[in-house]
Amino acid sequence: MRPPLYVTRPLLPDLAELNILLESVWASNIITNIGPLHQKLEQELRQVLGVPTAMLFNNGTIALLAALKLFKLPAKSEVITTPLTFAATAHAIDWNGLVPVFVDVLPETLTIDPAAVELAITDKTSAILGVHVYGNVCELDALQRIADRHGLKLLYDAAHAFGTTVDGTPIASFGDGSAFSFHATKLFNTVEGGLLATKHPEDANDIYFLRNFGIKNEEEVVSIGINGKLNEMQAAVGILNLALVDEERRQRSVLREKYLSFLSKIDGVLCQPVQPGVSNSEQYFPIQIDAEIFGRSRDDIYEALKLENIFARKYFHPICTDFEPYRDFKTYSVHNMPYVETVKTRVLCLPFHSGVTDEDLKVIERVFLAT
Amino acid sequence: MRPPLYVTRPLLPDLAELNILLESVWASNIITNIGPLHQKLEQELRQVLGVPTAMLFNNGTIALLAALKLFKLPAKSEVITTPLTFAATAHAIDWNGLVPVFVDVLPETLTIDPAAVELAITDKTSAILGVHVYGNVCELDALQRIADRHGLKLLYDAAHAFGTTVDGTPIASFGDGSAFSFHATKLFNTVEGGLLATKHPEDANDIYFLRNFGIKNEEEVVSIGINGKLNEMQAAVGILNLALVDEERRQRSVLREKYLSFLSKIDGVLCQPVQPGVSNSEQYFPIQIDAEIFGRSRDDIYEALKLENIFARKYFHPICTDFEPYRDFKTYSVHNMPYVETVKTRVLCLPFHSGVTDEDLKVIERVFLAT
Numbered sequence: 185m186r187p188p189l190y191v192t193r194p195l196l197p198d199l200a201e202l203n204i205l206l207e208s209v210w211a212s213n214i215i216t217n218i219g220p221l222h223q224k225l226e227q228e229l230r231q232v233l234g235v236p237t238a239m240l241f242n243n244g245t246i247a248l249l250a251a252l253k254l255f256k257l258p259a260k261s262e263v264i265t266t267p268l269t270f271a272a273t274a275h276a277i278d279w280n281g282l283v284p285v286f287v288d289v290l291p292e293t294l295t296i297d298p299a300a301v302e303l304a305i306t307d308k309t310s311a312i313l314g315v316h317v318y319g320n321v322c323e324l325d326a327l328q329r330i331a332d333r334h335g336l337k338l339l340y341d342a343a344h345a346f347g348t349t350v351d352g353t354p355i356a357s358f359g360d361g362s363a364f365s366f367h368a369t370k371l372f373n374t375v376e377g378g379l380l381a382t383k384h385p386e387d388a389n390d391i392y393f394l395r396n397f398g399i400k401n402e403e404e405v406v407s408i409g410i411n412g413k414l415n416e417m418q419a420a421v422g423i424l425n426l427a428l429v430d431e432e433r434r435q436r437s438v439l440r441e442k443y444l445s446f447l448s449k450i451d452g453v454l455c456q457p458v459q460p461g462v463s464n465s466e467q468y469f470p471i472q473i474d475a476e477i478f479g480r481s482r483d484d485i486y487e488a489l490k491l492e493n494i495f496a497r498k499y500f501h502p503i504c505t506d507f508e509p510y511r512d513f514k515t516y517s518v519h520n521m522p523y524v525e526t527v528k529t530r531v532l533c534l535p536f537h538s539g540v541t542d543e544d545l546k547v548i549e550r551v552f553l554a555t
Numbered sequence: 556m557r558p559p560l561y562v563t564r565p566l567l568p569d570l571a572e573l574n575i576l577l578e579s580v581w582a583s584n585i586i587t588n589i590g591p592l593h594q595k596l597e598q599e600l601r602q603v604l605g606v607p608t609a610m611l612f613n614n615g616t617i618a619l620l621a622a623l624k625l626f627k628l629p630a631k632s633e634v635i636t637t638p639l640t641f642a643a644t645a646h647a648i649d650w651n652g653l654v655p656v657f658v659d660v661l662p663e664t665l666t667i668d669p670a671a672v673e674l675a676i677t678d679k680t681s682a683i684l685g686v687h688v689y690g691n692v693c694e695l696d697a698l699q700r701i702a703d704r705h706g707l708k709l710l711y712d713a714a715h716a717f718g719t720t721v722d723g724t725p726i727a728s729f730g731d732g733s734a735f736s737f738h739a740t741k742l743f744n745t746v747e748g749g750l751l752a753t754k755h756p757e758d759a760n761d762i763y764f765l766r767n768f769g770i771k772n773e774e775e776v777v778s779i780g781i782n783g784k785l786n787e788m789q790a791a792v793g794i795l796n797l798a799l800v801d802e803e804r805r806q807r808s809v810l811r812e813k814y815l816s817f818l819s820k821i822d823g824v825l826c827q828p829v830q831p832g833v834s835n836s837e838q839y840f841p842i843q844i845d846a847e848i849f850g851r852s853r854d855d856i857y858e859a860l861k862l863e864n865i866f867a868r869k870y871f872h873p874i875c876t877d878f879e880p881y882r883d884f885k886t887y888s889v890h891n892m893p894y895v896e897t898v899k900t901r902v903l904c905l906p907f908h909s910g911v912t913d914e915d916l917k918v919i920e921r922v923f924l925a926t
Contacts, residue, residue, distance in 0.1 A: 245782035271768045271776045281652035368586045375786045397642045405642045405878035411616035415746045507776035
């Protein structure tokens with residue numbers, strides 16, 4: 185049996201190099217509380233992400249919680265989002281005492297449909313939370329216009345869009361904030377981790393306080409905050425991983441071309457669309473399988489790959505509105521049946537990291553070409 | 556100048572031993588998501604803490620957030636707590652859409668005063684959140700009786716009470732739950748970290764879901780949850796530190812006796828009371844300085860120690876009700892002036908860890924005896 189192949193494989197620094205950084209941490213006795221490595225990594229990420237405010241968190245969900253608090257949204261107000269996302273997006277809304285409202289996605293990019301957003305707006309709406317799913321960029325201009333017209337905050341879940349640029353502009357420059365995830369499964373990881381970025385320099389202080397109990401100094405707590413701090417061990421991993429990201433991204437970009445060389449020729453298999461001016465985040469390799477055209481379903485392919493010890497992911501399936509906490513929530517859509525209901529039967533993320541070999545690709549190609 | 560001496564110093568495992576565990580983590584590619592080291596540490600802590608349900612978290616504040624969610628308290632209901640605590644206690648209440656209500660503390664143990672709790676109960680009260688401050692144990696029986704009589708949940712912030720027992724019964728067996736902190740400053744640390752313990756085996760599932768997005772399996776999300784997972788690197792530190800805790804505790808217990816040998820003879824300096832049947836958590840060495848009797852104030856001693864490069868902490872001063880977010884909150888008390896207002900001018904935590912030398916103690920003694 186071949187060793188199991190998963191969709192992601194964590195980027196990990198050389199342990200000997202990590203050990204050198206850990207020696208300095210151990211020697212200083214400063215192992216957390218926004219120590220020197222945390223500060224260094226945050227500074228580097230501010231450069232990489234190209235925004236004035238980029239604040240590290242212990243994970244992406246806590247970054248989302250903090251973003252929603254930053255906006256001071258009224259209790260029980262509604263936040264419009266997509267059901268085609270990781271459960272954390274909706275959970276963060278609910279946990280903060282807000283109400284998620286789900287709307288449909290666009291057929292190609294699978295990002296939130298601005299026309300559906302318009303349908304969902306009520307006098308209780310306070311924010312839109314778009315998701316750059318698979319690194320596909322949301323309809324930035326349309327969403328901003330809607331937000332402006334209705335006086336809504338516009339937040340992005342950028343967990344899949346690390347390093348993405350749009351016509352050279354960093355993704356985190358759009359809207360009122362972008363939450364990133366640096367979880368093990370992400371291109372850039374700090375084991376667990378996250379970051380909240382905004383284009384407003386003045387947000388940095390507020391986010392700092394949200395992340396660290398509102399502590400200003402030894403004698404002052406100026407606002408409400410929780411513990412969103414990343415520790416020095418994880419900051420050390422981040423510093424080393426950041427130096428490896430470009431090479432991992434390059435290898436994934438080559439892998440993408442190899443996938444496309446056979447998948448793009450298959451009728452009924454739709455690969456990730458190219459958005460003009462948008463750089464690919466190289467986070468995932470999602471496809472949509474139209475069973476009627478292709479002749480076999482997404483689930484067939486998933487199972488066939490599994491027999492080869494290759495674990496693709498039906499990502500995202502089920503979608504948020506299938507989950508118990510959100511089962512009774514409707515999905516606003518311009519269609520009779522929300523398109524996302526079709527998408528969830530079609531999407532599949534294939535193994536996508538530098539550990540995928542040509543041998544693996546041959547097996548995957550064989551599975552797709554088998555009749 | 557002597558090197559700076561702080562109240563705490565993180566217990567840290569040998570880096571070479573840590574490296575061996577990290578090698579296994581790196582080899583497995585399982586660096587988080589409740590991996591084998593997380594499971595091992597959690598299992599060990601369940602034994603150490605002597606309760607059926609003991610679930611690790613990424614920090615103590617997130618454990619508190621999860622505990623308050625576990626109880627399904629009505630939105631905007633009131634949680635009675637003490638102002639003599641770290642800001643996180645009150646912030647966790649507020650962040651979850653609940654209202655903190657502050658009540659006075661008892662003069663000796665500085666824990667929440669049951670008589671003041673009674674005064675604060677309204678028809679909006681849903682829970683009591685007691686704090687075993689400095690490892691002093693709350694009035695367990697009195698609080699439980701009040702909770703039972705009024706149908707309130709009873710939660711404990713046990714951040715200072717790791718390993719504490721009462722007549723041999725583990726501290727986490729009391730009330731409906733206990734949140735621990737494994738922050739760097741705590742006797743037992745996982746760099747950052749926390750744990751939620753309860754006496755109810757059936758809570759384990761619910762807490763598991765609160766900690767990990769409500770994910771039951773690849774296809775089911777059964778409840779609302781956030782990301783409270785501790786990663787494998789920190790679990791590795793925890794496993795190694797757990798083996799060091801007994802020796803650190805022993806050394807602190809010797810240090811405590813040395814402190815007592817000179818401080819207990821000083822009029823106006825009140826050392827931590829001995830509670831019958833209660834084991835000392837050896838987390839802090841707090842004193843109360845009565846300036847009228849002692850002749851010098853707590854702040855005088857604090858500054859005098861600072862001149863010697865010894866950084867005691869006015870812990871907790873200011874108290875929660877001094878902080879901007881809670882400044883307009885009253886403190887319920889059986890006294891005209893809440894006793895906690897006096898306490899906050901008197902408490903001082905002295906350096907308390909195995910790195911405090913006899914030389915250091917001589918300097919501290921000299922500062923106290925100087926006139």
